[in-house]
Amino acid sequence: MSATAPAPVEGGPGAPAVAATGGESLDAYARRWWAGVKAGELGSLPIVIGLIIIAIVFQSRNDNFLTAGNFVNLIVQAAAITTIGMGIVFVLLLGEIDLSVGYVSAVAGVATALLTLPDNSHVFAAGPTLVIALLIGLAIGTMHGLIITKVGIPSFVVTLAGLLGWNGVVLLLIGDRGTVIIQNSFFVGFANDFLPSATAWIVAIVGIVLYAGSLFWQRRQRARHGLPNAPDTLLLLRVVGLAIAVLAVVYVCNKDRGIPYVLLMLSGVYILWTYVLNRTRFGRHIYAVGGNAEAARRAGINVDNIKIACFAICSMMAALGGIVLASRLRSVDTGAGGGSILLYSIAAAVIGGTSLFGGRGHIKSAVLGALVIASIDNGLGLLGLSAGTKFVITAGVLLLAVTVDSVARKGRESHGRA
Amino acid sequence: MSDTPILELRGISKSFGAVQALYEVDFHVSAGEVMALVGDNGAGKSTLIKCIAGIYSIDSGDILFDGEAVSIHGPKDAARLGIEVVYQDLALADNLDVVQNMFLGREELTGPLRALDELTMEKRANDTLASLSVTTIRSVRQTVAGLSGGQRQSVAVAKAVMWNSRVVILDEPTAALGVAQTRQVLDLVKRLGEQGLAVVLISHNLHDIFEVADSITVLRLGQNVAEYKRSEVTQTQVVEAITAGKLSKVPGVAEEVIA
Numbered sequence: 001m002s003a004t005a006p007a008p009v010e011g012g013p014g015a016p017a018v019a020a021t022g023g024e025s026l027d028a029y030a031r032r033w034w035a036g037v038k039a040g041e042l043g044s045l046p047i048v049i050g051l052i053i054i055a056i057v058f059q060s061r062n063d064n065f066l067t068a069g070n071f072v073n074l075i076v077q078a079a080a081i082t083t084i085g086m087g088i089v090f091v092l093l094l095g096e097i098d099l100s101v102g103y104v105s106a107v108a109g110v111a112t113a114l115l116t117l118p119d120n121s122h123v124f125a126a127g128p129t130l131v132i133a134l135l136i137g138l139a140i141g142t143m144h145g146l147i148i149t150k151v152g153i154p155s156f157v158v159t160l161a162g163l164l165g166w167n168g169v170v171l172l173l174i175g176d177r178g179t180v181i182i183q184n185s186f187f188v189g190f191a192n193d194f195l196p197s198a199t200a201w202i203v204a205i206v207g208i209v210l211y212a213g214s215l216f217w218q219r220r221q222r223a224r225h226g227l228p229n230a231p232d233t234l235l236l237l238r239v240v241g242l243a244i245a246v247l248a249v250v251y252v253c254n255k256d257r258g259i260p261y262v263l264l265m266l267s268g269v270y271i272l273w274t275y276v277l278n279r280t281r282f283g284r285h286i287y288a289v290g291g292n293a294e295a296a297r298r299a300g301i302n303v304d305n306i307k308i309a310c311f312a313i314c315s316m317m318a319a320l321g322g323i324v325l326a327s328r329l330r331s332v333d334t335g336a337g338g339g340s341i342l343l344y345s346i347a348a349a350v351i352g353g354t355s356l357f358g359g360r361g362h363i364k365s366a367v368l369g370a371l372v373i374a375s376i377d378n379g380l381g382l383l384g385l386s387a388g389t390k391f392v393i394t395a396g397v398l399l400l401a402v403t404v405d406s407v408a409r410k411g412r413e414s415h416g417r418a
Numbered sequence: 419m420s421d422t423p424i425l426e427l428r429g430i431s432k433s434f435g436a437v438q439a440l441y442e443v444d445f446h447v448s449a450g451e452v453m454a455l456v457g458d459n460g461a462g463k464s465t466l467i468k469c470i471a472g473i474y475s476i477d478s479g480d481i482l483f484d485g486e487a488v489s490i491h492g493p494k495d496a497a498r499l500g501i502e503v504v505y506q507d508l509a510l511a512d513n514l515d516v517v518q519n520m521f522l523g524r525e526e527l528t529g530p531l532r533a534l535d536e537l538t539m540e541k542r543a544n545d546t547l548a549s550l551s552v553t554t555i556r557s558v559r560q561t562v563a564g565l566s567g568g569q570r571q572s573v574a575v576a577k578a579v580m581w582n583s584r585v586v587i588l589d590e591p592t593a594a595l596g597v598a599q600t601r602q603v604l605d606l607v608k609r610l611g612e613q614g615l616a617v618v619l620i621s622h623n624l625h626d627i628f629e630v631a632d633s634i635t636v637l638r639l640g641q642n643v644a645e646y647k648r649s650e651v652t653q654t655q656v657v658e659a660i661t662a663g664k665l666s667k668v669p670g671v672a673e674e675v676i677a
Contacts, residue, residue, distance in 0.1 A: 225537045279533045281525045284514075288522055291511035298509045299523030300494070359513035412563075 026233040040411030046404045047352060047368045050397075054372065058379035065379055068256035075253075076191055078374035079262045080105070080325040081341065085348035085366030086273055087317025090310040092349055093277075093290045095358025096148070096155040098314050100162025101345055104140050105322030106170045106337025108133040112323050113332045114173065116184035126186035130323070137319025138312050140166070145308030155311075163342070170336055179333040182326060190265075190327035194258030203264065204250045212239045262324055266367075269320070273313075273363045286310060290358030321345070340391070344373050347394070351401040372397065422485045423448045424616045425470070425501070425585050430479035432465055439465040440640045442479070442666075447585065447616040452607060454619045454627040457637035458660055463620050466637070467587050470618075471503045472496040502578035503587040508570055512563040516555060517543040519562055520577040546580045547572070550609055554602065568599030575606055579615065586610055587618040592626055604630050624653050638663045 037045060058065040084101050091098045112133045115124040124132070144162060148155045174180060182188055195203070215235055222229050229235075253259045277283035288296040289306050297303050325341070326332045350356060351372050352365025373394060380390045423446035432440040440462045447453040457463050468474045470481070472490040480487050483499050490496050496503075510519050521539045528535035543558045552572045555565070562570060571591055578586050588607065592600040607630045610617050621627055627634060628648060636644040636659040643663025646656065 221537055225541055227537060227540055275533075279531075281527065281532070281534060284518060284522075284525060284534060287514060288511045288518075291513035292509070294507075295509035295511050295519075295522065298493070298505075301523050359511070 026231045029231050029234060038411075039415035040408040040413075042353075042404070042408045044353065044364065044368060046401070047372060050372055050401075051368075051375065054375045054379065058375070058382065062379070062382045064382055068252045070378065070382070071252050072194075072256045072258075072260065074371075074374055074378050075263050076260050076328060077378055078370045079191060079260070079266060080321045080328065081344045081348050081373060082266055082321075082367055082370035083269065083324055084318050084321035084341070084345035085352070085370050086269060086363055087314035087321075088346050088349040089273075089354050089361050089363055089366050090286065090317075091155070091314045092354045092356060093286050093358060093361050094307055094310055095290050095356075096307070096310070097159065097346075097356075098144070098155065098162075098311065098318075099159040099342065100140075100144065100166055101314065101318035101321075102342030103163060103166035103170055103337040104137060104315050104318040105325060105341065106332065107140070107166050107173070107322070108137050108319030109322035109326035109332045109336055110170055110173045110180065111136055112187055112326055113180040113182050116182065116187060117180070118183055126184055129184070129187070133323055134316055134319050137316040137322075140319075141312035141315025142308060144315065145311035148311065149304040149307050167337065171334055174332070174334055174336075179331050181331045187323065187327050188330055189261065191260065191262045191324050192327065192330070193261050194253075195261060195264065197254040197258055200250050200254060200259040203259075204246050207267070208239070208243045208246055211242055215239060262327075265324075269317070270363055270367060277363060282306070282309070287359055290360075292359075318345075344370075344394075347398045348373055350405075351398060353401075353405065355405065369401075372401075423482075424484060426482040426485075427466075427470070428480045428482065430466070430469060430481075431477045432469060432474060433477060438640055440469070440476075443637065443640070443642055445635055445642075447618055449584070449616050450611055450614045451633060452611040452617040452619055452631045454621060454631035454634045455637065456621065456624070456627065456634060456656065456660060460639070461637040461660075462640040463637055464589070465640075467503060467589065467618070467620065470496065470501060470585075470587065497581070500582060500584035501587070502581065502583040502585070504571075504574045504578050504589065504591065506590045506593060508574040510562045510570060510574060513561060515561050516547075516558040516565075516573055519573060520546070520580060522577075524581070542580065543576070546576045549613075550576055550579070550606060552576060552606070566599060567595045568602040571595070571599075571603050572606060575603075575610070579610065583615070585616045585618065587620070589620050590622070591619070592621065592623060600626065624656060627656075628653060636660055636663055639665060641665050 037043075055066060064070055084105055088098060088101065112129055114120075115129045115132060116126070117123065140162075144155070144158055147153055147158050215238065219229050219232075219235060250259060253263075277286065285296065285301045285306050288299070288301060289303050293303055296306075322337065326336070348369035349361070349366050350369065352361075352367065352369030354361025354365040376394055376397060377390055380393060426446040428444055429442045430440055430445070431438070431442055443462065443466060445453075445455070445466065455463050455466065465474065469476050470490070472492045472495050475491065481490060482488070488495075488499060490499070490501075511522065514522070517536070517540050520543050526535040526538045526542075527533065528538070540558060547555060547558065550572070552569075555569055555572065562573060565573065575586070575588070575591075591603050591607070595603060604626060607617060607619060611630075611632070619627065619631060631648050634644075634646045634648060634651065634656060635642065636646075636656065638660065643665065644656075644659040
């Protein structure tokens with residue numbers, strides 16, 4: 001999980017509008033990229049700048065912001081909304097919305113806590129519990145998707161009903177217990193334990209080597225087929241950039257408690273969903289349905305099935321996020337899934353650059369957006385500001401991000417790149 | 419131009435409730451021929467191509483492909499025969515690039531993970547565009563949103579001819595285009611004919627039709643009223659046929675009102 005993590009497929013949606021031509025110099029590439037930026041193809045640029053500003057502002061106010069300890073806290077705090085936000089990206093890509101993710105995550109969290117209670121007649125082990133919780137999410141999402149596509153009710157209404165309904169289910173499941181403490185060691189450790197430092201280094205280096213290998217293999221294949229490649233220097237910069245970012249994260253985390261297991265999980269799902277969206281037929285069809293549903297239908301794509309699958313993935317990721325959240329708090333109570341979870345998750349995807357109108361966005365949007373939101377939340381907490389101030393400032397950032405996106409879109413339209 | 423038409427329709431009728439949209443229409447097109455289908459609004463042009471494309475089923479009549487009777491029950495049947503339709507709205511996804519649009523729904527896959535075979539697709543897209551002499555598209559990896567109307571039409575046509583198609587139906591391909599763009603598309607239509615495809619061109623613009631079509635079929639109120647060789651007819655004659663062509667079956671007043 002880093003700003004320079006695996007680049008999207010060459011020329012995927014959102015990449016510079018013009019692909020690189022063979023033998024192009026880095027200079028020419030940079031100039032064309034800058035022309036793209038000026039025309040509104042901003043990519044992740046605004047958010048990276050935003051993160052730098054956030055870091056400078058908070059560090060100048062409180063020396064504790066940029067410390068190893070706080071960095072590790074930040075990762076754990078951002079984990080749940082990153083996970084849920086990744087699911088939200090799938091429904092936003094369709095131009096739909098899911099308002100129920102907060103309480104769906106709570107249903108999974110409560111289910112996890114209840115299934116592993118030691119005073120049950122049958123105590124579930126960690127593995128089966130994880131599978132059951134994720135399947136609950138999958139089933140809920142499939143149900144939402146079926147109602148939306150087969151009955152034809154807008155996703156806003158269906159998931160608004162879900163928002164209320166799944167909140168009710170959470171209350172019913174918890175009953176008069178009030179709070180359920182998680183006692184299974186795996187689920188307690190999920191968001192609270194850390195990789196041994198040697199293991200972290202090995203995982204990081206293997207990851208970097210695999211990334212570099214895949215980029216160079218792809219380059220060789222394209223060259224063999226006589227297709228244009230991005231400049232070699234850029235390729236090298238990407239690998240070096242990722243290596244520096246990953247190694248820095250490992251180094252900093254190891255100075256404190258270490259890399260949280262939950263970061264490993266996030267990296268795994270990040271790679272999985274990025275691959276699905278960019279390299280599989282299913283992912284391509286998601287973008288097509290979001291861009292022009294009628295064209296997709298005429299191309300023989302089963303639009304309903306794509307939608308159902310996206311809602312299922314969204315709810316399943318919400319379930320995973322709910323487990324992360326429950327693990328971090330080591331318990332679930334009647335307030336689970338409420339508060340800012342839903343809005344932060346959707347805001348993460350949107351701040352990261354996923355369009356609300358469908359067809360534009362990446363999994364990395366959720367990661368970057370969640371990092372922004374968690375940073376603000378964390379920084380304002382360090383400054384000792386109230387929840388009220390946090391919400392107002394986060395709202396301002398959300399509005400700013402959407403404004404940047406909207407202005408950029410107008411720029412693209414006037415440059416014929418809408 | 420071979421003797422047996424690739425696609426021949428005999429006595430096609432189609433009605434929607436009380437409205438007789440097509441009445442015993444005959445139509446044919448041969449390999450290497452550009453057949454223009456003309457008629458005023460409500461003449462049945464769109465209904466006819468939707469019957470060919472499998473979107474509507476016909477009430478009666480025969481469809482012959484390569485001289486053999488076939489039945490077309492859906493768009494997939496039409497595609498299997500090699501009939502491709504480029505609709506007026508082009509059906510392109512703006513957020514996808516040229517390659518992604520051309521292979522939409524028919525992506526090539528590779529490897530044990532069934533990943534998208536971007537290399538093969540990009541090469542084939544380049545080859546297809548080159549074979550159609552489409553030189554105005556700088557890169558097949560730019561999104562369709564950034565293309566001009568003529569370029570988008572070219573992409574839609576290239577998408578249609580890439581699949582060994584034998585009959586390409588173009589619905590008003592120049593309707594929304596400027597002078598230079600229209601030029602591009604008309605050249606493209608000519609090249610399709612030269613490459614041995616049967617082309618059906620629907621247009622309101624007689625100037626365009628007289629430039630590229632080999633033959634002209636005129637529909638009026640759902641019936642055939644004339645069929646011409648371009649070399650043997652003037653624009654005035656075609657206009658007369660469109661507006662006042664002789665009908666074999668005079669529709670009743672009530673039917674006219676409904677239509």
